[in-house]
Every structure is written in structure tokens, then in C-alpha cells.
Amino acid sequence: MDQDALSDVVRHLRPSGAIASGFQAGGDWALRFDDQQRRIKCYGVTRGSCLLTIDGMATPRRIQKGDCFILPRGRTFVLASDLSLTQTDAAKVFAQGADGSVQLNDGEGFSLVGCRFAVDAPHREALLEGIPPVIHLTRTPDQDSLISDIKQMIHESRSTRPGSRLMADHLAHMVLLHAFRAAVELHPEQAGWLAALGDPRLGPVVASMHGDPAHRWTLADLARLSGMSRSAFAAAFRARTGATPMAYLDRWRMVLAAEKLVSGTRVAAIAVETGYASESSFSVAFKRVTGLSPRAFVKAHKEPGS
Known part of the structure; x- marks a missing residue:
């Protein structure tokens, strides 16, 4: 039987402690996400567009409805309608959220769903070394599945049903698999060393x-x-x-x-x-x-x- 190297990589990353939420914004806004504590973050935009910049990245990215992006290296990043605006600490904004959802201003112009999880691999850096700080997915078959997984993770995080914690952690594996597989197959220039798998x-x-x-x-x-x-x-x-x-x-x-x-x-x-x-x-x-x-x-x- 052929070895599935991508499954190996995700299995050994051991994503856990998954937390998911929704975010809506309207008007002018800018959020800075500091101190990611080496967590991986995945997002899918469901309405509107925004700009993304990451510490160490020279050129901002325009993220639009239907796009997904993954931040595997845990760096500080900014999401904004306009990067020239004064940035608000995202931790303070999300601390006020309830039921896994946060809204800024009227919430009419932009929305996304996202999740974050810790990586418990004892040699984490060896697995993530060489993978870019952002993987931006556009027009890929896995996008709908990825967004659906994140939405289900939000549902599980609100749930009191038995098994919800383990369900969320299994969904974290699926999110990573969808994201990395799409990068390997359709955006190899963004996949770093993972591109070799495809x-x-x-x-x-x-x-x-x-x-x-x-x-x-x-x-x-x-x-x-x-x-x-x-x-x-x-x-x-x-x-x-x-x-x-x-x-x-x-x-x-x-x-x-x-x-x-x-x-x-x-x-x-x-x-x-x-x-x-x-x-x-x-x-x-x-x-x-x-x-x-x-x-x-x-x-x-x-x-x-x-």
C-alpha cells in the first residue's frame, strides 16, 4: 500500500483544542491579531472582502468572498477594510463575543468564519519549516468543504452534546487536510515543501x-x-x-x-x-x-x- 505522506504530516501535527467563531464587520475597521502562541488559523470569507497583512510579508493580500486562507506559522497579522486605519486589538473585540460570533459596527459589509487550534507535535518546527506564513486559496474544489467544516466546528463549540470536544478536534484535522491538499494540488507555489507531495x-x-x-x-x-x-x-x-x-x-x-x-x-x-x-x-x-x-x-x- 502506498504511504499517504500528507496524512502522515497532519497526523503528526496533532491539532487539538480547536476553537471556531464567526466575524461580521461594516464600515471602516482594522483588527490586529497579536501573540498567536504558535497556533494555526484557518478562515473562509463568506461576504465582502478585506485586506490581510502578516508580519514579515511585504505585500498585503486582498481576500474576497469565497476565498480561504490558512496561517500555519502563528505570526501576528492584521485584517482590515483599510490598512491605514488605527488597529484595534482583536483579543479585546473577540472577548466580548457571545455564542461564537463577533460583530463590528453594523456587520453588513464583511463576514468570515474561522478556527484556530494548537499543534501539539513535540517537533512542530520540523513539520512546518518551509511552509509559507499564509496559504491563500482561490477557486478550489476544497473551499466549500473547508468552510463547511469550520461552520460545523462553530456549531460543535456551542454544543453541549456528548463528544463535541472530540468532534471539534477531528474537524481540525479535516480543515488542515482540505487546506493543505488544495495548496498541494492547485497552488503548489504557496505550499512550500508540501508541494513535493503532489x-x-x-x-x-x-x-x-x-x-x-x-x-x-x-x-x-x-x-x-x-x-x-x-x-x-x-x-x-x-x-x-x-x-x-x-x-x-x-x-x-x-x-x-x-x-x-x-x-x-x-x-x-x-x-x-x-x-x-x-x-x-x-x-x-x-x-x-x-x-x-x-x-x-x-x-x-x-x-x-x-
Whole structure:
């Protein structure tokens, strides 16, 4: 069975603690969303349009009815009818909302639905590294499904029915899958390293690395899977992902290793499961990728109650 690398990525991100809400605005308005605490946010515009700017992004984006956008890096951002207006702290505005809905002014000109969730992966940065701070989706088949998922999340957040918390967390997985899949298939220029998953030559290579991380992969093995020469494959892989094939493989192995470490698996066992000849060679590789020894990583990321 072929490995589904995108499912792997979303599963290991472990989105949880999902919160969803609606927002309506009229007239002139500008909201600044500070201190995102490394949460991922997803939005769908259901009426009107607005401008979006993100810290570190040179050019604002015009977001229109039907568009969806995802903010995977947790940076400060601004939504506004006019970016020259004085910005209001969004946290204060949303603190006044009730029943998962907030309105500014008459609420007649613009509306969106949105959700946010924490990412509990112990090696979060390795999974999100290289993904742009915004993915802006226009005219994609997944947009309606994504907006529908967010609306259902709002409904679940208001619900007192049994299972509503788990339902919201499962919907967070669906939102991410819809968003990333649309980016990979239709907006690869916005998908960062995820674009490799949709590449007909590189996709099978990434799937193979995900499917058998313990295999002693060589550059020649991976190039053969792509149907390219070693030099052409290495250049194409780096152009798509921003990393060499072996660096990507090391990074993926460390994502798996990080989860096993915080769950209490012994280092010797993890070394075997991630393709290293010895515990010491694994520890050297782990520190090279994460900046911490396995022992220090466990201490820094120990799960509550473990």
C-alpha cells in the first residue's frame, strides 16, 4: 500500500483544542491579531472582502468572498477594510463575543468564519519549516468543504452534546487536510515543501521515505524511484523542498523519533526504528537536526502527567 505522506504530516501535527467563531464587520475597521502562541488559523470569507497583512510579508493580500486562507506559522497579522486605519486589538473585540460570533459596527459589509487550534507535535518546527506564513486559496474544489467544516466546528463549540470536544478536534484535522491538499494540488507555489507531495516524480519518493523510514536509503535509491538521474533528482528535490533528499529524510526521522522519545520509548529502540546503526549515531543525528540531545529533548518536552 502506498504511504499517504500528507496524512502522515497532519497526523503528526496533532491539532487539538480547536476553537471556531464567526466575524461580521461594516464600515471602516482594522483588527490586529497579536501573540498567536504558535497556533494555526484557518478562515473562509463568506461576504465582502478585506485586506490581510502578516508580519514579515511585504505585500498585503486582498481576500474576497469565497476565498480561504490558512496561517500555519502563528505570526501576528492584521485584517482590515483599510490598512491605514488605527488597529484595534482583536483579543479585546473577540472577548466580548457571545455564542461564537463577533460583530463590528453594523456587520453588513464583511463576514468570515474561522478556527484556530494548537499543534501539539513535540517537533512542530520540523513539520512546518518551509511552509509559507499564509496559504491563500482561490477557486478550489476544497473551499466549500473547508468552510463547511469550520461552520460545523462553530456549531460543535456551542454544543453541549456528548463528544463535541472530540468532534471539534477531528474537524481540525479535516480543515488542515482540505487546506493543505488544495495548496498541494492547485497552488503548489504557496505550499512550500508540501508541494513535493503532489509532484509526479517527487511524490513517490517522499511517500517511500515516509513508508519505510528505517530503510538505509541512498541518493541512488531515491533517484531511481523518481526516474531521474541522481544530479537531476537532487536539484529538483531541493528546488521543491528547500532541503537535500537526505536532509529531508533525517528531518522526517526526527519527527518520528521526537514523538517516541516523549512517549517513553528507549533510545536504542528508536535508533533501530529510524534507520540508524547504533544509539550513538542516532543521538548525533538527533542533536544535529534538533539542536538538543535526546535526553535534553525529553526534559524540555516531557508530556504532562508522564
